[in-house]
Amino acid sequence: MQPRPLEDAHPRRGGWRSLLWTLPLLLSLVFVAGVLAWVRANELAERELERQTLITDALSTEAQLRSRIAEETALLRRLAAGLAGAQPGVEALAARPELNTGLRRLWLSVTWLDSRNRQIAQLPPQGIANEDGLSLHLSEPVGPEGREGSLVVRYAPSLLLKHGVPWWLSRKYEVQMVDSAELLIASTGELRMPAGPGPSYRVAFSGPLRSSPLTEAAITDAALVLTVREPQPTALKPLALVLIAGFLPLSAVASWLLRRQVRQVLRAESAWRTEAAWRAAMEDSALVGLRARDSEGQVLYVNRTFCDLVGWPAEQLLGRRPPMPYWPPDALEEVAQRNRRTFAGQAPREGYEARWVHRDGHMIEVMVFESPLVDAAGQQIGWMGSIIDITQRKRLEERERRQVETLAHNARLTMLGEVASTLAHELNQPLTAIASYNAGVLNSLQRQGGADPVVLNALQRLGQQAAQAGRVVQRIREFLTRREPQRERCQLGVVISDAVALLSKELSRAKIEMSLRLDPALPAVVADAVLIEQVLINLVRNAADALLTHPEPRHIEVTSRLAGSFVRIDVMDNGPGLQGLGAEALCAPFYSTKSEGMGMGLAICRSIIEAHQGLLDAGEAPGGGARFSFSLPLATTATAEEEDPSHV
Incomplete structure (x- = not known):
């Protein structure tokens, strides 16, 4: 069943929407009226802005001209002060540097009059010609109260405007100086009356303007007139009116065409609206x-x-x-x-x-x-x-896989613990026998006397190493059987030195330089010295193995320092580094970077350090290479009972 057309189903709404075609025409009329109003308002605003700018520029020009006259007066005052006490004459006047400075600027001539207004000297003798024919004067007494006469400077007002008005104002405005009778005194343009086609502004200029050198009376009715050279044209041009007049018929035609299109769209809209609603409901559900x-x-x-x-x-x-x-x-x-x-x-x-x-x-x-x-x-x-x-399904599969891996991993660890415990038990008897035989041979040689001291020393070292091996096997067996380490107060510096001494010949054969930077002031720690020594031996041996394929020089450095309430030990080398691996990956059981490795060395080291409430970490060394670090807590009163052997 076809849905009814929208206009038939909703006559009121259809009639209202059918009138939408008139909206573009109405908007066009509103737009045209708005444009005309905006153009007119913009024109008035521009004229007001132009008038305000003209007033500001006129006041600024008047201030600059006053400042220029003040500068010339100050220069004339310095010239008069320099002539005070000098022999009146042309030579004294010509010797002053202020004279040349003024003549290069505005001055047409400088005249030196005595106290009776008689001319003493004048430079230049004939004065500089003024093309405008008009000149103004400045005067200044020479000596105290003018007893030595006075100086009269004649200057051209046209030069005053030329040098005192900025060039950009001269291009924008025609600046003129007039008197009360509107007679032109000077101008930046051609000599004419200030009336012009552009807007102008008049500002009083009653400064120290004197038309005669023998009178103190100033021109009090002078004024500056700024006239805009190129006034702004009227915004409402005939072309704009023609364009607006053509826009309205085109808008009417477009509105009529839009009316036809709206009616067609309204009929088609009701045909597909129901179908679209059904389809959207099915897809969203x-x-x-x-x-x-x-x-x-x-x-x-x-x-x-x-x-x-x-x-x-x-x-x-x-x-x-x-x-x-x-x-x-x-x-x-x-x-x-x-x-x-x-x-x-x-x-x-x-x-x-x-x-x-x-x-x-x-x-x-x-x-x-x-x-x-x-x-x-x-x-x-x-x-x-x-x-x-399928995220939830994947999570369930991953969880099942991890459970299977965890069970297999626990099984391997259990089997490894049993094997290691058995090996430790079996090795303990041969090591005891070796120690006993060594002690017997050593006692026999000592009773006979005359034995080689080198042989005796070697047998003593053999006995010490056999006893040390027995202690290591015993501690590892106890550790694998989940017994607590035999902690006691010990100095890590001694433990580190002993561990490095055991590997010294092996490192020397591999041409590896070994260096220790141990803090002698480190406090004691409570730890199982045998297990910690084995951790150090494992870390140093791993660093040596990594350096075997590295070119010389090969270097391993062991440092110790205080880090808060812990002692931190760093084992660093200059080898190939960790290749982006972290401590978690390196210490995982059965993971090894060596082809013949079992992957249990670092895992056991990490377990030993964590059993001492410490932390094993790995990273890149500052100079390149690998860095393995572990920390042990300091010996405190809280660990006093752990130091007691009976507690273990």
Whole structure:
């Protein structure tokens, strides 16, 4: 059943919407009126701004001219002060540097008059010609109260305007100086009356302007007139009116055409609205994420389930091209390559698994099924994807796999502990026998007398090493059987020195330089010295093995320092380093970087250090190479009972 047209189903709403075609015409009229009002207001604002600028520039020009006259007066005052007490004459006047300075600026001539206003000297003798024919004067007494006469400077007002008005003001305005009768005194342009086509502004200029050298009366009615050379044209041009007049008929025609189009759209809208509502309801209720893309990868459609799956709203996904925001940043190239295979028609029909990133950052596992997207003409225009969230299923599988690995790992550790305990038990008897035989041979040689001291020393060292081996085997056996280490107060400096001494010949044969930087002021720690010594031996031997393939010089350094309430031991080499591996990976049981290694050395070392409430760490050495560090707590009163052998 076809739905009724929108205008028939809702006559009032259809009649109102059918009048929408008149809206562009009304908006055009409002727009034209707004443009005309804006142009007029802008014109008035520009004129007001031009008037304010003109007033500001006129006041600024008047102030600059006053400042220039004040400078010339100050220069004349210095000249008069320099002539005070001098022999009146041309020579004294010409010798003053102020004279040349003034003549290079505004002065046309300088006249020296005596107290009776008789001329004593004048430079230049004839004065500098003034093209305008007008000149003004400045005067200054010479000597106390003018007893030695006075100086009269004649200057051209046109030069005053030329040097006192900035060049940019001269280009923008015509600056004129007039008197009360509107007679022109000076101008920056051609000599004419100030009336002009542009707007002008008049400001009083009643400064020290004197037209005669023999009078103190100043011109009090002079004024400056600034006239705009190029006034702003009127904004409302005939061309603008013609354009506006042509715009209105075109808007009317466009509105009529729009009316026809609106009526057609309204009829078509009610035909597909019901169909779209049914389709949207079915797609949004599906539990499978749907995604439609064109042949170039641009997203055409996503349903609500897909948006909830990746955490991005549809508005931010539609129209996007690869790479997509839900692709993992560390696998962009891999996902892009698989995406290109899909667009090439090589997507597996059984689907494929993928890892995506939710908007909040957590990873999701999905199963993607791709199928061709065909339009109404039967042409393939893209691909339709169905996405299923399999994150929970993957987590369950991973949990089961980890449980199986944990059981196998525990089984291997149990078996290793049993084997190690058996080996320790079996080795204890041969080591005891070796120590006993060594003691017997040593006692026999000492009773006979005359034995070689070197042989006796070697037998004594053999006995010590056999006893040490027995203690090591006993402590490791006790440690593997879950007994507490035999902790006692000890100095780590002695433990480190003993451990390095045991490896000295081995390091010397490998051409490895060994250095110790131990803090002699370190306090004692409570630890099992035998186990800690074995940890140090293991770490130093690992560093030596890593240096065997490294070119010379080869160097291992062991340092100790105080770090808060712990003592920190660092074993550093200049070998190839850890290749990006951390302590967790290196100390994992059965993991080894050596072809013949069992992968238990660092794991046992870590267990020994953690049993002492310490921490084993690994990283890169400052100068390159590897660094293995462990820390042990200091001996405190809280550990006093651990120092007592009876406590163990």
